[in-house]
Amino acid sequence: MTHQPIRKAVFPVAGLGTRFLPATKAIPKEMLPVVDRPLIQYAVDEAREAGIEQMIFVTGRGKSAIEDHFDIAYELERTMTDRNKDISVLEPTRLGPGNCAYVRQQEPLGLGHAIWCARDIVGDEPFAIFLPDEFMHGSPGCMAQMVEAYHRLGGNMISVLEVPHEKVSSYGVIAPGKSHGAVTEVLGLVEKPKAEYAPSNLIISGRYILQPDVMRVLERQEKGAGGEIQLTDAMAQMIGKQAFHAVTFDGKRYDCGTKVGYIEANLAVALGRPDMADDVRAIALDLLR
Ligand code: G1P
Numbered sequence: 001m002t003h004q005p006i007r008k009a010v011f012p013v014a015g016l017g018t019r020f021l022p023a024t025k026a027i028p029k030e031m032l033p034v035v036d037r038p039l040i041q042y043a044v045d046e047a048r049e050a051g052i053e054q055m056i057f058v059t060g061r062g063k064s065a066i067e068d069h070f071d072i073a074y075e076l077e078r079t080m081t082d083r084n085k086d087i088s089v090l091e092p093t094r095l096g097p098g099n100c101a102y103v104r105q106q107e108p109l110g111l112g113h114a115i116w117c118a119r120d121i122v123g124d125e126p127f128a129i130f131l132p133d134e135f136m137h138g139s140p141g142c143m144a145q146m147v148e149a150y151h152r153l154g155g156n157m158i159s160v161l162e163v164p165h166e167k168v169s170s171y172g173v174i175a176p177g178k179s180h181g182a183v184t185e186v187l188g189l190v191e192k193p194k195a196e197y198a199p200s201n202l203i204i205s206g207r208y209i210l211q212p213d214v215m216r217v218l219e220r221q222e223k224g225a226g227g228e229i230q231l232t233d234a235m236a237q238m239i240g241k242q243a244f245h246a247v248t249f250d251g252k253r254y255d256c257g258t259k260v261g262y263i264e265a266n267l268a269v270a271l272g273r274p275d276m277a278d279d280v281r282a283i284a285l286d287l288l289r
Contacts, residue, residue: 003154006147006209007054008121009047009128012114013040014060014105019257028063030132032262035269035276039256040066043132045092050143052128055100056121058114067102070095110228116218124212126150129231134206135265138251142207146247149183150209155243156235158186159207161253168198172232174246175199186244191232192225202246204232205253211242 017029024032030040044055057066070093080087105117115129128143136142136159146157160174169192176199177185188199208231217234224230238244252268255261270280 001154003151004126006050006052006126006128006150008056008125009052009054009130009143010056010058010115010118010122011040011043011130011132012058012105012111013063013066013132014058014108014114016108020259020262026062027065030063031065031069032256034135034254034256034262034265035273038069039132039135040069041092042135042137043130044070044095046136046141046143047128047130048092049141050128050147052143053099054121055095056118057100057102058105058117059102060105060108069093070100108228110223110226110230112218112221112224112229112231112234115231116215116221116229119215119218122212122215126209126211129208129210131206133255133257135254135256135261136205136207136249136251137254137265137268138249142205142247142249142251142253145182145249145251146207146209149245149247153183153243153245155245156211156214156238157209158235158244158246159205159249160184160202160246161205161249162201163203165198165201166195168201168203169193169195171203171205172230173198173200174202174204176202176246182248182250184246184248186239186246188239189232189236191230202248205249207249208235210235211238213242214238 013030017024020029031038072094077087101121103117105114142159146159150157172189172191173193174186175188177187214234217237221229221234224233254265256265271277
């Protein structure tokens with residue numbers, strides 16, 4: 001059986017980024033760089049690698065730097081070309097008019113509401129979601145691994161990973177069923193449970209492939225954890241009606257929504273870069289002495 005291809009991805013990027021203030025007062029948190037690439041660029045690259053063609057950004061006030069980032073910087077390119085400088089580094093930042101769309105979430109009503117804001121552009125086809133502050137590092141990327149599983153199984157897919165049990169209350173948590181390799185059946189989902197009520201320590205790690213029916217569930221979704229419209233609650237209602245699987249990513253995940261995770265990501269990426277690894281290793285060792 002062939003499953004409809006995943007051609008569109010939604011990037012909810014309207015969040016205020018209060019945890020990184022004052023850095024994020026005037027720039028979106030998604031524009032914070034890991035070494036020399038903004039977080040949102042890694043997410044878009046991961047989507048492209050998985051064969052996704054159209055990037056849909058759910059933005060808000062103060063987020064126009066993201067639109068500028070994925071546009072053509074005419075003056076910059078012209079000046080660099082005139083000075084014989086290589087502009088190939090800008091190549092991945094160019095999203096042509098057919099490859100990107102922007103829609104605004106006007107009020108911070110939650111992740112579920114942010115996704116629902118993209119319903120008209122998503123239309124009636126399965127789509128991916130990326131939470132850009134979950135930085136998934138590996139090859140093939142997390143979404144490519146999920147798309148591979150999706151082509152075999154269809155339905156809905158979420159990426160999951162294990163965290164220490166006391167940390168589950170910050171995340172969406174799955175009730176796992178049977179596992180086959182990296183794929184686990186999802187029997188239930190709960191957003192930010194108290195540790196003692198959590199069905200497992202497998203958390204949703206910010207990548208989703210969902211059937212368009214989720215939009216119709218979101219339409220009627222009541223507020224959940226934190227008084228917000230939760231994507232997890234809407235997905236939970238689809239279990240039993242449609243196939244629902246979790247994929248454990250074979251790679252590294254850095255939680256760039258926290259300062260320590262963000263520093264870890266910078267260090268890890270720098271230590272993997274041939275142009276700087278030796279220097280960074282030397283200064284890190286020196287600082288730790
Ligand atoms: C969101 C989701 C949650 C998921 C998490 C991953 O929560 O609601 O299910 O586990 O992202 O980072 P948030 O971090 O927006 O509170």
